[in-house]
Amino acid sequence: MNFSFSYRRPFDWQSHLAYLAYRSIPGVEIVTETTYARTISMAERLGHFIVEFEPGSNRVNIDIRYSEPQLFSQIIEKIKSIFDLCADSEHIDKFLAKDKRLKPMVNQFPGLRVPGCWSGFEVAVRAVLGQQVTVKAASTLVSRICARYGQPYQSTIDGLSYVFPEPEIIQWSNLDNMGIIGRRTEAIKGIAESVTSGQLVIDSSIDSKEFVDKICTIKGVGDWTAFYIAMRALNDPNAFPYSDLILRRSLTRKELTPKQLLALSESWQPWRAYAVMLLWKSYGVQKQRDLMLVKK
Incomplete structure (x- = not known):
């Protein structure tokens, strides 16, 4: 259709x-x-x-x-x-452009939005696997889980071959010998168990603060993971992973502490998640430029 x-x-x-x-x-x-x-x-x-x-x-x-x-x-x-x-x-960009630090980024990258997700559980697994590793490394680990436990799917599109495994499957799965360290395995299984039992809901029906408080009780899940999930799965426009290293390096020459960044972000409310996308985008583009200069 x-x-x-x-x-x-x-x-x-x-x-x-x-x-x-x-x-x-x-x-x-x-x-x-x-x-x-x-x-x-x-x-x-x-x-x-x-x-x-x-x-x-x-x-x-x-x-x-x-x-x-x-x-x-x-x-x-x-x-x-x-x-x-x-x-x-348009409204969000105008609001964030009131901040002199963000205004050049808004002018350069208008219309950035916050990517949501199909499955909150999927994003949660991805967030845990992305702790302190590169994006590509996390993608490799996620693909291994899907290849082993994803339900096969026959599609008319070449390359779509299975669906992401449900929490009921992951709860009892064996994640050994997949390159996932023990603490992250424990966190993934803890999230799966909480979702399966109904103790944890990962979608926009739950209050963001309540969600962050609940998921942070699971061993191996910290505030960065919780706020990243809130951005993408709860569609919280104000979610702010203030401990993120790139965010802390994006605004000043000196790396900010999480507390300093959190204080600085007060004026970005209630659109801090969009500020995150701006800062990540700006940082990524600048790194690409720096790399090009090195290659010349």
């Missing part, structure tokens, strides 16, 4: 897709310059969808391949969340 939606400009969907592409899970997601495709599981039925952006327009096309049409509205809402399609970027 095909759908088409418009969104408010500005929206830097190219950067949004690039963010998702860099973190994509082989076999579960495929990202190109204009499209995002992934497998899904709802109500014990498997399927997939494709999202395609039209260059030069403010429209996005969605193709859903799923056997239960009564759930299409839920799927569409999740897709809107993944791409933050309902955000008023």
Whole structure:
């Protein structure tokens, strides 16, 4: 079934897709310059969808391949969340540009949005595996889990071959010999157990502070992990992983302490998650420029 939606400009969907592409899970997601495709599981039925952006327009096309049409509205809402399609970027950019530190970044990168997710549990696993390792290293570990425990899926799209495993599966899985250190294995299993039992909910239905407090009681889960999940899975526009090393290095020549960064971010409320995307983007672009200069 095909759908088409418009969104408010500005929206830097190219950067949004690039963010998702860099973190994509082989076999579960495929990202190109204009499209995002992934497998899904709802109500014990498997399927997939494709999202395609039209260059030069403010429209996005969605193709859903799923056997239960009564759930299409839920799927569409999740897709809107993944791409933050309902955000008023013009308003958010104007607000953040009031800060003299952020204004040059807003001018350079207008329309950045906060990537959501299909599954809060999936993002939680990804966040735990991303602790103190590179993005690519975390992607490798996630892909190993999916290859071993993901449910096989036959798709019309080459490269979509399984769905991300449910918490009920991960709770009892053996994650040994996959390159995952013991503390992270314990954290992943702890999250899976809490989600399966209903003690932990990882979506926008729960208050962000309540979520952070709950998930931080799980051994191996700290504030960075909790706030990152809140950004992407709870769609909290004010979530702020203030201990993030890149954020602490992005604003001043001297690295800020988490406490200093948190104090500095007060004026960015209630849009701190969007400030995070600006700072990450700006830092990444600057690092690329520095690398190019070194190569010359």
